[in-house]
Amino acid sequence: MSAPFIILAAVTLVGACAAMLLRGLVHCALALAVAFAGIGALYLNLGAQFLGLAQLLVYVGAIAVLIVFVVLLTRGGDSDSPPLSPAPRQFTGILVAGAIFAILAWAIFHSFAIHTPGMPAPQATIRQLGAALMESYALPLEVIGLMLTAALIGAVIVAMKEKQGTQ
Amino acid sequence: MQPSDQVFVLLKHWLVGRSPAVMQPGVSILLTIVPILLIFPVLFAVTTVLERKGLGRIQNRYGPNRVGPYGILQPLADGLKSLTKEDIVPSSADRTVHFLAPLVLLAVAFLPYAVLPMGRNMVAVNLDSGVLFFFAIGAISELSVFMAGWSSRNKYSLLGAMRAVAQMISYEVPLLLSSIAVIMAAGSLSTVEIVEKQSGFSGIFPHWYVLTPWGFAGFILFMIAATAETNRSPFDLPEGESEIIAGYYIEYSGFKFALFFLGEYLGMFAISGLGITLFLGGWSAPLPFLTWVPSWIWFFGKLLGLIIGFIWVRGTLPRLRMDQLMNFAWKFMLPMALVVVVSAGAWRFLPQGVTRWLVSMVFIAAAYVLLARGVETRNKIAKRTYRFAE
Numbered sequence: 443m444s445a446p447f448i449i450l451a452a453v454t455l456v457g458a459c460a461a462m463l464l465r466g467l468v469h470c471a472l473a474l475a476v477a478f479a480g481i482g483a484l485y486l487n488l489g490a491q492f493l494g495l496a497q498l499l500v501y502v503g504a505i506a507v508l509i510v511f512v513v514l515l516t517r518g519g520d521s522d523s524p525p526l527s528p529a530p531r532q533f534t535g536i537l538v539a540g541a542i543f544a545i546l547a548w549a550i551f552h553s554f555a556i557h558t559p560g561m562p563a564p565q566a567t568i569r570q571l572g573a574a575l576m577e578s579y580a581l582p583l584e585v586i587g588l589m590l591t592a593a594l595i596g597a598v599i600v601a602m603k604e605k606q607g608t609q
Numbered sequence: 610m611q612p613s614d615q616v617f618v619l620l621k622h623w624l625v626g627r628s629p630a631v632m633q634p635g636v637s638i639l640l641t642i643v644p645i646l647l648i649f650p651v652l653f654a655v656t657t658v659l660e661r662k663g664l665g666r667i668q669n670r671y672g673p674n675r676v677g678p679y680g681i682l683q684p685l686a687d688g689l690k691s692l693t694k695e696d697i698v699p700s701s702a703d704r705t706v707h708f709l710a711p712l713v714l715l716a717v718a719f720l721p722y723a724v725l726p727m728g729r730n731m732v733a734v735n736l737d738s739g740v741l742f743f744f745a746i747g748a749i750s751e752l753s754v755f756m757a758g759w760s761s762r763n764k765y766s767l768l769g770a771m772r773a774v775a776q777m778i779s780y781e782v783p784l785l786l787s788s789i790a791v792i793m794a795a796g797s798l799s800t801v802e803i804v805e806k807q808s809g810f811s812g813i814f815p816h817w818y819v820l821t822p823w824g825f826a827g828f829i830l831f832m833i834a835a836t837a838e839t840n841r842s843p844f845d846l847p848e849g850e851s852e853i854i855a856g857y858y859i860e861y862s863g864f865k866f867a868l869f870f871l872g873e874y875l876g877m878f879a880i881s882g883l884g885i886t887l888f889l890g891g892w893s894a895p896l897p898f899l900t901w902v903p904s905w906i907w908f909f910g911k912l913l914g915l916i917i918g919f920i921w922v923r924g925t926l927p928r929l930r931m932d933q934l935m936n937f938a939w940k941f942m943l944p945m946a947l948v949v950v951v952s953a954g955a956w957r958f959l960p961q962g963v964t965r966w967l968v969s970m971v972f973i974a975a976a977y978v979l980l981a982r983g984v985e986t987r988n989k990i991a992k993r994t995y996r997f998a999e
Contacts, residue, residue: 511774568798
């Protein structure tokens, strides 16, 4: 474990914990953005440039802003501390988190990458990623594009209907 | 390549070579970062004088002329003033977020310079995906603007922040799309490679992308979106001093306000730098017999040119209304940027010659005319008639 990894991991974990523990909802959203940025920086640190920058662009630039807007537009970001969920729910939460952690740990410790030492890290340049998307994965890309367009048009229609109703 | 072209690179290598071997990586990093941290704030100081002088001239007055000869020491006085002013934080403000917002904004404003090639071999990091890095960092600045507006607990602040975020998200789309045209033509996301693709001349004309039909349209779109992205007039609604006083930095005083000011100008320089890199050939000379001039002079010359353009636009155009701003972004800029992308694709795959010029030009011109007609008839825009001010 190198020093940059430890620093970035600490930033990510502190951000994630703050997102859970802080009381103000906007504070939580901002802490979540810190955690997202930390994960993006971790990707960059591991050499996955495209993934890291896409993480920053999408999660910090779009999703965090979206969350913040939603918080502001629905219940006012400065509302007093929402009560934490009661104890039984906390117990299920811990159970689910533990189960997910166990599955991920099992998968990582049984992955072939760990058991074949000296395997060179795969180098994926942006050019290769683009070529793969445009050649071997062209159909999935088109399908996703179509679905996103449909979702976009659907969102516009939902917004329009509401406007006509109020007028 | 003459030594004058590489003077800073050679100086850095010499200094690194003189330092003890253990410290060499550290010294090298320091010598890359510190010049960026010094030069652009100085450029900011120069620009404030230039802007106030220029706006003064446009408005038929002198501008600052009391501090130093011709008022050129004005930024020094401004800096001292903002340092000695009281730093007022509203009692109901969220102190932590209020304190962090200008810092985040400034940090984010400095980061994009890492990928801007300011001369031959003068780039801090040659990232494989430099342009993507630029936009990823730019996306964080929206969050810092929101932090400033929300933490002040002021309605005007919050309104300004909402306006700013809505505007930045809307104009990021045409900004990215017009850059995609260049990325398609260059076949690379690396800023260094994009500049190299534009070096060279045919006849006396350089191979800059702005000198192609789609590149010209893309450059105009890019600069309009850049103006909106940096909240500069005529897109300065988030500040809107006549409506919402000063927008998201209304509750900032003293040096924090100066930091916001600095961050805003640094953002403007950075995005102009990206515009130069993408469309204006980066550090390459405009004419073949001018290649003896050092590359960094060309970069900073072009940067100053664009800054003067920004000042000129600020002095001449009135501010848009919010609905006009959004309509312009989504109904004109976005379809136009898409047409530019298609036209750049046609340019890439058609054989060199007159045909691709014609095809590209027809694409752009037809889209421009049709979109302008459509917007005009849809919004019933007519020549404005003045009832009382004839």
